Amino acid sequence: MRFRRSELAAAVLGAAAWTATEYGLHRFAMHEMRGKGLASVEHLKHHADVTYFSPASKKLLSAAGTTAVAWPAASAVAGRRWATAFTTGMIATYFGYEVAHRRIHTHPPRNAYGRWARRSHLHHHFGAPMRNHGVTSPVWDKVFGTYQEPGVVTVPKRMAPVWLLDEAGEVHPELAGDYRVKSGRSRDAAQAEQDRADAFANLAPA
Numbered sequence: 001m002r003f004r005r006s007e008l009a010a011a012v013l014g015a016a017a018w019t020a021t022e023y024g025l026h027r028f029a030m031h032e033m034r035g036k037g038l039a040s041v042e043h044l045k046h047h048a049d050v051t052y053f054s055p056a057s058k059k060l061l062s063a064a065g066t067t068a069v070a071w072p073a074a075s076a077v078a079g080r081r082w083a084t085a086f087t088t089g090m091i092a093t094y095f096g097y098e099v100a101h102r103r104i105h106t107h108p109p110r111n112a113y114g115r116w117a118r119r120s121h122l123h124h125h126f127g128a129p130m131r132n133h134g135v136t137s138p139v140w141d142k143v144f145g146t147y148q149e150p151g152v153v154t155v156p157k158r159m160a161p162v163w164l165l166d167e168a169g170e171v172h173p174e175l176a177g178d179y180r181v182k183s184g185r186s187r188d189a190a191q192a193e194q195d196r197a198d199a200f201a202n203l204a205p206a
């Protein structure tokens, strides 16, 4: 199958459309809904417990749902071939986002982009849940005025990603300019309850 230039452009546009969708879903369907609806519940559970990720079945459901909306709409505007390329670009970038988001929580940064993505997203988790909704890009936060420079991100020790701390429980020296940990409460049942309440109220964990 040969690709036309218009299809390549459609795929790139689809990828860009994903970044806007990522922002919109994360801000409005997940945070502003405060636990109304499946997407919001699943996401705020991830805020309450950062090791929780929604199961793949639910992701596939949301990808299928997105396709069911995006493809017919694009097809009506620009034809089937164009719509297929657009939707492919969008869904591929969505899966790229899923991988990137998980890696933010599980793997240390390897380059300047990875460093930015971790600082920005962990600031969203631990500093300001109503800021920095874009996980893969700051563009839409900047457009809509929700971007905040992460500064030095303060991470509650009970929620620290595995890559952040050394065996002594201190921030790795090469990351000390970007993060500090606060000890405080351990993760017992009462604290888990409190973390859940804070997450569903869009408050940073205490």
Ligand SMILES: [Zn+2]
Binding pocket: 046, 101, 105, 121, 125
């Ligand atoms: Zn996250």
Ligand SMILES: [Zn+2]
Binding pocket: 026, 031, 043, 047, 124, 129
């Ligand atoms: Zn969030």
